[in-house]
Every structure is written in C-alpha cells, then in structure tokens.
Amino acid sequence: MVIFKSRQPPIDLPTELTDWDWLFDSSYSPINNYPPSQLAGFQNAITKERVNWAEIKQYSTYIATALVKRYGLREGQTISLFSQNTVWYPVAMFAGLRAGAAISGASPAYNAEEMTFALKTADAKFLMTTPGSMEVASKSAEAAGLPKSNVFLLEGKLDGYTTIKELIEIGRSYGESGQSPAFNIPPGKKNKDVCAFLSFSSGTTGLPKAVMISHQNVIAQCLQIQQITPETQKKIMAVLPLFHITGLVHQMHLPILLNAEVIMLPQFTMEGMLNVICEYKLSELLLVPPILIRLVHDPIVDKYDLGHITRFSSGAAPLSEEIIQLLQKKFPNTGFKQGYGMTESCSCITAHPPEKFDYKYAHSGGAIVASTEVKILKEDGTEGDIGEQGEVLARGPQVVMGYLNNPNATRETFDSDGWLHTGDQGMVDSENMIYITDRIKELIKVKGIGVAPAELEDLLLGHSHVEDVAVMGIQDDYSGELPKAFVKLKNGIEQDTAVGRELIAFVQEKKVRHKWVREVEFIGEIPKSASGKILRRVLREKERSGEGRGVVVKDENRAKL
Structure with a gap:
C-alpha cells in the first residue's frame, strides 16, 4: 500500500477542548x-x-x-x-x-x-x-x-x-x-x-x-498551519469573505493562535485593498487568483509603493503559469506559497512550508501538512507511487464529519477507512509536494467559490425554451472561471440573440451573482454517454478548438464590469 505521509512532526492535538475553550481559556x-x-x-x-x-x-x-x-x-x-x-x-x-x-x-x-x-x-x-x-x-x-x-x-x-x-x-x-x-x-x-x-x-x-x-477539525488545521507559518507573521489582511472556509480558518482562528492583528476590509475594491496594504505595511498577502490576476494587470497598482511585500499566499483555485511568471516579474523580491484543499478538508491538505516559498515551487499545491496522509488512486483501482497520477485521497484530523442529513453524499465522499475522496486528479513528487493536474469533479471555480454545473442545468431545464443543457466552466481573466451553458432548444424556438439573453437573464433572476452564466451557445445535441452522463470532455474540446461553434450569446453587461 502506497501512502504518502507528512514529513512534518505530528501535531499535539487536544481532544477534549471546544473551539472556544482552546482559543480563550486554555494554555494555547x-x-x-x-x-x-x-x-x-x-x-x-x-x-x-x-x-x-x-x-x-x-x-x-x-x-x-x-x-x-x-x-x-x-x-x-x-x-x-x-x-x-x-x-x-x-x-x-x-x-x-x-x-x-x-x-x-x-x-x-x-x-x-x-x-x-x-x-x-x-x-x-x-x-x-x-x-x-x-x-x-x-x-x-x-x-x-x-x-x-x-x-x-x-x-x-x-x-x-x-x-x-x-x-x-x-x-x-x-x-x-x-x-x-x-x-x-x-x-x-x-x-x-x-x-x-x-x-x-x-x-x-x-x-x-x-x-x-x-471543533477538532478547526483546531487541527490551525495547529497544522501554525507549524509552517513564520513567526514574523503578525499582521493579516482579511479581504476574503468570512463565510468561506479560508476566512473561517485563516482569518478568524489562526490569527488568534498566532496573536496576529487582523485588518478587515468590509468590502473589496482594488483601491481600498491597496490603500490598506500600504497603510499597514503588510508583508504577506493572503489572496485568491482573481485578485492576484488584477495585481499584475491593473494599472492602478503602479501608483503604489509595494516594496514591503515579501510573500504572496494563494488558495481556493489554481493559478496559471502566466500569472505566476508575471507576479514574480512585477514583485521580484517576493516569495510564493499556496495551499490545496477544500471545505471538506477544513482548508488545507497540503501547503508550502517556509523552505519551499521559492517561485520554482509555485505550481505545486504544497507539501502534505502534519498528521495527514495522502493516497493516489489510479483509474485501475491501484495506488499510485511517486509521480503517478490518479484521484487524490486524504486522511487526517482536519477531514470533516460529513454532510448534514445527507448520508448518501457522505458515503460517496468519505469512505469507511476515513479517506476523503477529493475528486481531483494529481500526483505527489519525491519532495512530498502535490501537483493537481485536473478536476475529476466538474465544479466550476468562480473566484475560488465552487459552482455545481448540475444546479444551473436543473434551473435552465425549467425554462420553457430549453430541451436539454450542459454547463461547464470557461476561463476568465478576473474570475478564474465562469459558467457557460450549451443549450439545445425545443423545436420551433429560434436560435437567436434574444433567446440567449432571455436565458442569461433567467439565471440572473434566480441565482447569486457568482453563479451567473457568462455565455450561452446553442447546440444541436448535448453529447452524452450510453448511460446518459454528459460528456463534458467533448464540450471542453469543442470549446478549445472552436470547431462547429453554434450561435453564441454573451452577457455583455458582465463583460463591462
């Protein structure tokens, strides 16, 4: 059995303390x-x-x-x-x-x-x-x-x-x-x-x-990240939303353990964030890819002296090779780290330790955090060794309890041996660093927030013009990904701009902003397997090549934001 274990010393995890007692009424x-x-x-x-x-x-x-x-x-x-x-x-x-x-x-x-x-x-x-x-x-x-x-x-x-x-x-x-x-x-x-x-x-x-x-999940994750956090980290900017797992752990719990000041931005604006970074002389910035993309592209950044920044910390979604290179070029005296995980792992399964803050490790999701094991499950059901790809499975004290009142989904994601099946494809190298190569799960990551295609498909199937639909993510410079709907219209409905705009508006009326459909493409048939599953890889190839493209209607209002 090939199990990749953390090379960090195990955490000393209290099992009797509540979250509140741990942070406010204990030796910690x-x-x-x-x-x-x-x-x-x-x-x-x-x-x-x-x-x-x-x-x-x-x-x-x-x-x-x-x-x-x-x-x-x-x-x-x-x-x-x-x-x-x-x-x-x-x-x-x-x-x-x-x-x-x-x-x-x-x-x-x-x-x-x-x-x-x-x-x-x-x-x-x-x-x-x-x-x-x-x-x-x-x-x-x-x-x-x-x-x-x-x-x-x-x-x-x-x-x-x-x-x-x-x-x-x-x-x-x-x-x-x-x-x-x-x-x-x-x-x-x-x-x-x-x-x-x-x-x-x-x-x-x-x-x-x-x-x-x-209570254990959050305590464990904080102790795991504390191990690999430099003692100089005494000011943390909370620009990410507090309801997100990153905000919960890294902006509201970990700083207390570190006795680090948290500077909160009530709402995000680029200018507001840059003003705060300069006012408080923040050295490490915990951000998500859409904000990092703006840091390297937005001309307003050049108006600020950001020479005091020593490190960028990223998470929630992958960062492209292009942006990593631009970040290093624009901020040459900085380091880079990121974490890989999800809500179901209470944030990080892996994260960069200090000795791996160099940009040459920026493509990695980091090293396995303390008291955590990772397994790579190949397509043939065998376990992958160093350098071999497969689904990433993780086990540790930060892996959550399951889904509330949803035993079927819990069984599908968390097996009886305690392994979390992430749905992500990746590999572990000889330095115990993880690399995520693809997402087996079809979640669309909009500004680091997961959007389930099925949720939007179910909604659009309820529209009177729609016969069939498939939703997938398309690349976007600022949001990372945005939803795109491939729509088969009912007989007699014209494939025109007016219908496309009607469908886009229909989603906007029913769903929160990050779930809005960026564009609609009309298609003759939704590609499906013999068992009826949508073949998203066929749609991804169609999107990549541009071949056989149907009528495409874009949300022009969103494009101007």
Missing part, C-alpha cells in the same frame, strides 16, 4: 501567554473599530448568556451569520460556540431564495446580519419560520431589531456570577464528534450541501 490562548497590552485583535480597516482577544472573550460570554437566558438558545442549535466582513462577525461566531451552538456562514451575495434554502437546510434558529443585508435576511427568515425576535444586527441599527451591542448589555446585566457556563464536550465524546460549523459546499450534483465541521 494568547490571553494566557501575552500581557494585555500586547494582545492583537480584529480591526476594521476603514472605521478603525477594534476588539482584542480579551474583549472578544468577554463580549462572547455576555452574548452567549443573553442568547441562552433571554432568547432560549440551546446546545446543538444553529446560528446563521449572513454578513459582509465586520469585526462583530467573529465575536458573534465565538458567542455561539461558547453556548454550544453550530455556526452556519452564508454568502452576503445570496438572494432570498438561496438564503431561505441555507436557513432551512441548516435548521437555523437564529440569524445575525447587517442593515445592508436586512431586506434579504428578513424575507428569508420569514420563509424559514424564524421569528423577527431571533434576527439580530451585527452592526448599525434598524427599528425593531436587537443589535449585538444590546445583546452584550443584556448579558452583562446578569453579573459575572450569572453568566451561563461555557459549553463542554459531552461525556463519552471527543471534540471530533461535535459539529461546530456548517459550511455550504457545492457538490457535483444538485444544490449546495451543508458540510459538518467539528
């Missing part, structure tokens, strides 16, 4: 290792509002008490966070964890239909949001059966809604001796057995699935 906590004046925290890059780790411990205690004693929150219930990046997002998150709740993050770009689905799937009993998202939040809460009293504001004020700062005062009013006790792992269980987070992941079929992430 910076609160117990640094004087109060040296504690880092979360701060808003624009307003400068800031909360340090000790304040988060106090505020999360008060909020947990208010939710338990005033609003009836019980262990095991779910709190949904539906918000742009704000310092109060992690405060609310840790409050829920302290009370024994599970936290479900949702994209602030969701429409009411998608948010309702997220609330119902997670069986959320409480919802926390911001004024800018309240229109969608209130509609979806009503549709999911949440009373208005269980919808809270993370920041700002709106008539009829309780704010997080009011929750703090409610909790404080019970006095120090009246605070509800912190949740403990139940007797007979370990922290790997208790779900702490529900993170939505687009599987290869149907609607997004709720991934169950345990």
Whole structure:
C-alpha cells in the first residue's frame, strides 16, 4: 500500500477542548501567554473599530448568556451569520460556540431564495446580519419560520431589531456570577464528534450541501498551519469573505493562535485593498487568483509603493503559469506559497512550508501538512507511487464529519477507512509536494467559490425554451472561471440573440451573482454517454478548438464590469 505521509512532526492535538475553550481559556490562548497590552485583535480597516482577544472573550460570554437566558438558545442549535466582513462577525461566531451552538456562514451575495434554502437546510434558529443585508435576511427568515425576535444586527441599527451591542448589555446585566457556563464536550465524546460549523459546499450534483465541521477539525488545521507559518507573521489582511472556509480558518482562528492583528476590509475594491496594504505595511498577502490576476494587470497598482511585500499566499483555485511568471516579474523580491484543499478538508491538505516559498515551487499545491496522509488512486483501482497520477485521497484530523442529513453524499465522499475522496486528479513528487493536474469533479471555480454545473442545468431545464443543457466552466481573466451553458432548444424556438439573453437573464433572476452564466451557445445535441452522463470532455474540446461553434450569446453587461 502506497501512502504518502507528512514529513512534518505530528501535531499535539487536544481532544477534549471546544473551539472556544482552546482559543480563550486554555494554555494555547494568547490571553494566557501575552500581557494585555500586547494582545492583537480584529480591526476594521476603514472605521478603525477594534476588539482584542480579551474583549472578544468577554463580549462572547455576555452574548452567549443573553442568547441562552433571554432568547432560549440551546446546545446543538444553529446560528446563521449572513454578513459582509465586520469585526462583530467573529465575536458573534465565538458567542455561539461558547453556548454550544453550530455556526452556519452564508454568502452576503445570496438572494432570498438561496438564503431561505441555507436557513432551512441548516435548521437555523437564529440569524445575525447587517442593515445592508436586512431586506434579504428578513424575507428569508420569514420563509424559514424564524421569528423577527431571533434576527439580530451585527452592526448599525434598524427599528425593531436587537443589535449585538444590546445583546452584550443584556448579558452583562446578569453579573459575572450569572453568566451561563461555557459549553463542554459531552461525556463519552471527543471534540471530533461535535459539529461546530456548517459550511455550504457545492457538490457535483444538485444544490449546495451543508458540510459538518467539528471543533477538532478547526483546531487541527490551525495547529497544522501554525507549524509552517513564520513567526514574523503578525499582521493579516482579511479581504476574503468570512463565510468561506479560508476566512473561517485563516482569518478568524489562526490569527488568534498566532496573536496576529487582523485588518478587515468590509468590502473589496482594488483601491481600498491597496490603500490598506500600504497603510499597514503588510508583508504577506493572503489572496485568491482573481485578485492576484488584477495585481499584475491593473494599472492602478503602479501608483503604489509595494516594496514591503515579501510573500504572496494563494488558495481556493489554481493559478496559471502566466500569472505566476508575471507576479514574480512585477514583485521580484517576493516569495510564493499556496495551499490545496477544500471545505471538506477544513482548508488545507497540503501547503508550502517556509523552505519551499521559492517561485520554482509555485505550481505545486504544497507539501502534505502534519498528521495527514495522502493516497493516489489510479483509474485501475491501484495506488499510485511517486509521480503517478490518479484521484487524490486524504486522511487526517482536519477531514470533516460529513454532510448534514445527507448520508448518501457522505458515503460517496468519505469512505469507511476515513479517506476523503477529493475528486481531483494529481500526483505527489519525491519532495512530498502535490501537483493537481485536473478536476475529476466538474465544479466550476468562480473566484475560488465552487459552482455545481448540475444546479444551473436543473434551473435552465425549467425554462420553457430549453430541451436539454450542459454547463461547464470557461476561463476568465478576473474570475478564474465562469459558467457557460450549451443549450439545445425545443423545436420551433429560434436560435437567436434574444433567446440567449432571455436565458442569461433567467439565471440572473434566480441565482447569486457568482453563479451567473457568462455565455450561452446553442447546440444541436448535448453529447452524452450510453448511460446518459454528459460528456463534458467533448464540450471542453469543442470549446478549445472552436470547431462547429453554434450561435453564441454573451452577457455583455458582465463583460463591462
């Protein structure tokens, strides 16, 4: 049996601690290792509002008490966070964890239909949001059966809604001796057995699935990444969305363990990000390929002195050879690292250790992280050796519990021996570095967020003009990939621009922005196997060669963004 093992020393993984206890009330906590004046925290890059780790411990205690004693929150219930990046997002998150709740993050770009689905799937009993998202939040809460009293504001004020700062005062009013006790792992269980987070992941079929992430998963991943993080990493820019697995681990948990200041951008703009990078003299930037692409192409970048940057960190989607070369040329005194993983592995299976920060390793997804094993499963069912390609399987303490209330999908992805079947094709070289060569799963990665073709296919098949459809990803300079629909129209429907625009608008009305179809191509027949499966490789070849191209209609509005 060929199993590739990590060359890092094993992590010392606590199995009895909850996420909250680990970060705020244990020997691992910076609160117990640094004087109060040296504690880092979360701060808003624009307003400068800031909360340090000790304040988060106090505020999360008060909020947990208010939710338990005033609003009836019980262990095991779910709190949904539906918000742009704000310092109060992690405060609310840790409050829920302290009370024994599970936290479900949702994209602030969701429409009411998608948010309702997220609330119902997670069986959320409480919802926390911001004024800018309240229109969608209130509609979806009503549709999911949440009373208005269980919808809270993370920041700002709106008539009829309780704010997080009011929750703090409610909790404080019970006095120090009246605070509800912190949740403990139940007797007979370990922290790997208790779900702490529900993170939505687009599987290869149907609607997004709720991934169950345990307390152990997040603790393990932080300890794994701490091992390979330079001690100089003391300032972290949080420009990536907090609901994403990267935001959850690398922007809200790992920095506390490192006692590193987190500078949060509420919303992304290129100019805003560059201003923050310069103001705070940030040396390492955790970004995704679409932002890195803009860094090398956008002329606005040349107006800024970015000589203090020492390293780029990338993840969520592959970065092309062209962009890697341009990045090194534009920023010659920098290094590069990235991680390979997914929501189902609580972020990284592999990541670059410091000795591999050179650009010559930039094409790799990194080395296997501590306490983790990787196996390569070839097409013939045998296990691949060094340099041999096959599906990447991973096993380790960061591999998640499974999918909520979806045993079939859980069995398909996580086998009985604990191996996560990633659906990605790759190989491991002699230096224990992984290279991802293809995606067996058909997920489209739009700005690092997975979009399932089947979800868009199901939607388009519901349109009165559509007989059959196949969706796949096409390359895009800024988003990495965007969805394209190959459509077979019903008899009598004209293959013209008006119909194509109607289909594009139909998707835009029903789906969140990153799922919008970039273009529609009309086709005589959708290529399928004998068993009826769409032959996407045939469509990829058709797209690559341009041969036999039908009428193509593009979303011209999106092209101008």
